[in-house]
Amino acid sequence: MFSNIFRLFLCKKVKKSNKILLEIIVNYPRFVRAFTIYCPNYQPEDVEHVYCSNLVRGIDHIKDPRLNKGLAFTLKERQALGIHGLLASKIISQEDQVGIARLSIDRYKSNLNKYIFLTELQDTNEKLFFSLLADNIEKYMPIVYTPTVGLACQRFGLVYKRPRGLFITIHDKGHILKILNNWTENDVRAICFTDGERILGLGDLGAYGMGIPVGKLSLYTALAGVKPHQCLPIMLDVGTDNQTLLEDPLYIGLRQKRVRGQQYNDFIDEFMEACVTRYGKNTLLQFEDFALPNAGPLLAKYRDRYCTFNDDIQGTASVAVAGLMAATRVTKKKMKENIIMFLGAGSAANGIADLTAQAMVEEGMSLKDAQGQIYMFDVDGLLTSKREGGVPEHAKNFGKDCEPEKNFESAVAKIKPTCLIGCSTVGGAFTPNVLKQMGQNTERPVIFALSNPTSKAECTAQAAYENTEGRCVFASGSPFPPVQYNGKQYKTGQGNNAYIFPGMALGVIATGAHTIPETMFLGAARTLANFVLESDLEKGRIYPSLNQLREVSFTIAVAIAEMSYKLDTATIFPKPKDLSAWVKSHIYNSTYSSYLPRFYDYPPAPDIKMKTIEEAYHTLKLVFTIIRRPLSDNRANVKKFSLCTRIVFSILI
Numbered sequence: 183m184f185s186n187i188f189r190l191f192l193c194k195k196v197k198k199s200n201k202i203l204l205e206i207i208v209n210y211p212r213f214v215r216a217f218t219i220y221c222p223n224y225q226p227e228d229v230e231h232v233y234c235s236n237l238v239r240g241i242d243h244i245k246d247p248r249l250n251k252g253l254a255f256t257l258k259e260r261q262a263l264g265i266h267g268l269l270a271s272k273i274i275s276q277e278d279q280v281g282i283a284r285l286s287i288d289r290y291k292s293n294l295n296k297y298i299f300l301t302e303l304q305d306t307n308e309k310l311f312f313s314l315l316a317d318n319i320e321k322y323m324p325i326v327y328t329p330t331v332g333l334a335c336q337r338f339g340l341v342y343k344r345p346r347g348l349f350i351t352i353h354d355k356g357h358i359l360k361i362l363n364n365w366t367e368n369d370v371r372a373i374c375f376t377d378g379e380r381i382l383g384l385g386d387l388g389a390y391g392m393g394i395p396v397g398k399l400s401l402y403t404a405l406a407g408v409k410p411h412q413c414l415p416i417m418l419d420v421g422t423d424n425q426t427l428l429e430d431p432l433y434i435g436l437r438q439k440r441v442r443g444q445q446y447n448d449f450i451d452e453f454m455e456a457c458v459t460r461y462g463k464n465t466l467l468q469f470e471d472f473a474l475p476n477a478g479p480l481l482a483k484y485r486d487r488y489c490t491f492n493d494d495i496q497g498t499a500s501v502a503v504a505g506l507m508a509a510t511r512v513t514k515k516k517m518k519e520n521i522i523m524f525l526g527a528g529s530a531a532n533g534i535a536d537l538t539a540q541a542m543v544e545e546g547m548s549l550k551d552a553q554g555q556i557y558m559f560d561v562d563g564l565l566t567s568k569r570e571g572g573v574p575e576h577a578k579n580f581g582k583d584c585e586p587e588k589n590f591e592s593a594v595a596k597i598k599p600t601c602l603i604g605c606s607t608v609g610g611a612f613t614p615n616v617l618k619q620m621g622q623n624t625e626r627p628v629i630f631a632l633s634n635p636t637s638k639a640e641c642t643a644q645a646a647y648e649n650t651e652g653r654c655v656f657a658s659g660s661p662f663p664p665v666q667y668n669g670k671q672y673k674t675g676q677g678n679n680a681y682i683f684p685g686m687a688l689g690v691i692a693t694g695a696h697t698i699p700e701t702m703f704l705g706a707a708r709t710l711a712n713f714v715l716e717s718d719l720e721k722g723r724i725y726p727s728l729n730q731l732r733e734v735s736f737t738i739a740v741a742i743a744e745m746s747y748k749l750d751t752a753t754i755f756p757k758p759k760d761l762s763a764w765v766k767s768h769i770y771n772s773t774y775s776s777y778l779p780r781f782y783d784y785p786p787a788p789d790i791k792m793k794t795i796e797e798a799y800h801t802l803k804l805v806f807t808i809i810r811r812p813l814s815d816n817r818a819n820v821k822k823f824s825l826c827t828r829i830v831f832s833i834l835i
């Protein structure tokens with residue numbers, strides 16, 4: 183190994199060093215991870231090129247979704263790769279392929295068929311899939327994400343054709359690391375996983391819930407440019423309590439009731455530990471769509487030990503608070519001047535309430551007073567100590583001592599909230615009477631119907647405007663078409679955590695953060711709120727347009743990267759001088775690369791600035807002493823490792 187790497191150092195010609203790099207890639211994955219951390223620009227194209235021009239030839243080149251370019255292979259490439267004749271003779275540019283794909287999708291009437299088309303495209307030509315998605319976010323996000331992904335999960339038995347990601351079941355307990363080792367990609371940086379118990383507002387969908395981590399990670403790449411090979415979706419199948427699924431012949435998961443209690447907790451413990459053993463301590467672990475009894479406690483248990491966050495609690499909080507911040511510019515009321523009421527008192531509601539209270543504290547209010555202005559109403563009525571069973575533990579900060587109230591309309595009339603936020607999974611729960619009452623409570627009522635998918639939204643955008651005489655500030659978790667009211671068109675915003683988690687992930691990955699402190703979510707909220715223009719507000723939108731999501735995600739990523747150093751959670755040292763350029767260097771390029779042998783279009787060979795051979799030898803020796811140890815058994819070691827690797831690469835590049 184050492185001689186190979188040393189040869190790499192001494193090698194003056196890129197072409198030759200690539201061959202050596204190839205040997206290293208194949209044989210020493212840990213080195214590759216170190217290499218790609220410090221030379222993000224060098225891959226995937228270059229590493230991919232090394233692979234493809236040396237290993238993959240012929241039909242395999244077309245079958246591999248990462249390498250396939252369909253009819254975009256040039257004649258020279260077809261000849262060089264041994265695929266001449268395997269494709270129709272016409273050569274079509276990537277741009278034209280995107281246009282053709284668009285035409286193909288538009289032919290389908292049903293959104294589920296569009297979803298299936300896009301899944302197949304992702305399975306056969308990854309770069310085309312991501313360029314199509316990134317260039318048409320507003321059009322295709324509702325297909326790969328909410329609302330259609332909800333339908334796809336409900337029909338997952340029909341949709342599931344080719345495996346994507348890992349399925350780890352409760353019966354794999356004791357062997358989870360072995361299963362992770364079956365995933366051949368060594369450079370995974372982000373894992374999004376679910377146990378399928380609360381899929382959107384659709385309830386327990388068991389293993390059918392796999393569509394959610396797959397969809398979330400597609401947005402990691404399409405919106406923030408996290409490289410697709412660095413993303414891994416995982417379904418943790420512990421059974422399902424959904425009787426319909428247990429009887430569904432198409433069901434693809436374990437046919438048993440959910441395992442709960444100690445056995446479940448031990449399973450999740452083992453999973454978290456296996457992930458960092460396989461991929462390193464700073465692997466991003468995103469909890470998605472866990473049910474209320476597990477979501478909060480698991481976050482509390484792991485948040486200081488792993489690079490982890492719960493998207494439904496923290497990502498949702500961040501996007502909702504950004505919306506509330508932007509809304510202050512319309513209502514002319516500070517956050518602390520509002521009475522906020524939630525329908526639903528679960529993960530999303532509590533996440534938003536906690537972060538809103540923090541934002542009010544930053545406006546100069548005490549935490550207790552801030553919490554006092556936030557009310558919650560769940561399936562059993564208003565959260566008050568006087569109701570039967572009292573205030574549930576998970577929402578104890580927001581319980582009041584007033585008389586019990588089981589009628590939501592009456593509660594809205596009595597409490598007179600100025601902001602009403604729906605996270606209840608109950609479609610249509612904001613009835614015309616509730617909305618009219620909001621219109622009476624204040625001049626510019628803020629109304630968020632955040633439950634997903636569309637069928638679960640607490641009200642439609644149309645209903646919100648009609649019942650408040652067009653005075654409301656509205657946002658919804660799933661998209662609604664523009665509303666015509668009283669001769670004016672309103673383009674409402676999508677209050678969805680998709681504005682937050684992709685940028686959060688890119689920032690965290692680029693700095694190798696080992697934990698994600700809560701203040702990062704407030705920072706992300708502020709960054710997002712600052713993106714909202716006066717022209718957006720005039721149209722009725724408190725979020726930037728979906729087509730700006732790539733720019734938004736990048737700006738959030740840079741803000742997160744900055745915070746990562748300030749909060750001492752970054753592990754990439756020394757801090758890059760130009761953080762924005764550093765973050766950019768991690769972004770995936772969905773443009774096809776040329777697969778011609780490098781002498782056609784080789785970049786100039788790097789000038790190796792090695793002072794003396796002895797110097798390089800000693801540096802390398804030091805690095806490999808550290809590499810031989812587990813990658814990140816403690817933070818000091820990570821820092822030391824990072825520093826040494828950086829020294830080596832600064833010599834190399």
Ligand SMILES: NC(=O)C1=CN([C@@H]2O[C@H](COP(=O)(O)OP(=O)(O)OC[C@H]3O[C@@H](n4cnc5c(N)ncnc54)[C@H](O)[C@@H]3O)[C@@H](O)[C@H]2O)C=CC1
Pocket residue numbers: 380381382383384473474493494495498501525526527528529530531559560561562604605606607608632633634635638658659660677678679680
């Ligand atoms: N827009 C976004 O970015 C996000 C939206 N959500 C959506 O929010 C909804 C809730 O998610 P979680 O809080 O994670 O679920 P959860 O299960 O933790 O909480 C649901 C809450 O709704 C309450 N509820 C149920 N039926 C009710 C009824 N008839 N009346 C009043 N309250 C009722 C429950 O008591 C519970 O407090 C889901 O539909 C989900 O899709 C969640 C995360 C992000």
Ligand SMILES: CC(=O)C(=O)O
Pocket residue numbers: 328381382383471493494633634659678679680
């Ligand atoms: C958007 C999201 O994370 C949810 O509805 O669960």
Ligand SMILES: [Mg+2]
Pocket residue numbers: 382470471493494
């Ligand atoms: Mg979710």
